[in-house]
Amino acid sequence: MDTNVITPEGYAELQQELDTLWRHERPEVTRKVQWAASLGDRSENADYQYNKKRLREIDRRVRFLRNRLSKLRVVEYNPVQEGKAYFGAWVTLVDEDDQTLTFRIVGPDEIYGKQHYVSVHAPVVKACLGKAEGDEVRVRTPDSVKLWEIAEIRYGLAAADR
Structure with missing residues (x-):
């Protein structure tokens, strides 16, 4: 990658x-x-x-x-990406306990000093790439496998980034 x-x-x-x-x-x-x-x-x-x-x-x-x-x-945004989790997307995941996790898929140079920015190489991102809203993703953690559902995918800057 x-x-x-x-x-x-x-x-x-x-x-x-x-x-x-x-x-x-x-x-x-x-x-x-x-x-x-x-x-x-x-x-x-x-x-x-x-x-x-x-x-x-x-x-x-x-x-x-x-x-x-x-x-x-x-890597510029391309309208073809809409509806799927690709580079630059904001992704919101929900687990079986209704806990949410929201992050932006970015390059490794962008994660330092920023909350909610996750490298394209992170396991959670790799599990989400190419998936759509409503899809389930499995993320292997050191203890177990965590199951999430993609609740939302959007492109553009979040309110915190503006």
């Missing part, structure tokens, strides 16, 4: 992070490093040491983002 997939929104967020780091944070931290270096003894200069470390962190993240963005494939 392709690990280099991302939603248009996820791609835009990574691009925005790269832009913010490169155009705003890095120049500001570079100025601080230059200022702190001009004060003399760098070995005992906490401002210099901290900002130099921060500059390395920014550069590392910029390299990662540039490399990652070049490899990602943006």
Whole structure:
């Protein structure tokens, strides 16, 4: 399965992070490093040491983002997907105890720091892919097999994402 997939929104967020780091944070931290270096003894200069470390962190993240963005494939919504659980869909599952689970199927780069975003590689997502509302899905957990019914599938941003 392709690990280099991302939603248009996820791609835009990574691009925005790269832009913010490169155009705003890095120049500001570079100025601080230059200022702190001009004060003399760098070995005992906490401002210099901290900002130099921060500059390395920014550069590392910029390299990662540039490399990652070049490899990602943006998967756009296609009306053919309507009614079935595919990449980018919001899926609501209901179990036999009427407990619900709602999540969005996204690429692995999009799950960090976001509630209800689940990687396309997760077992629950794999069980749902290609299924329609009303279909049953079986998800193997470490303890047992959990049975869910797909209650709703929708595309687009959820209210929490707008």
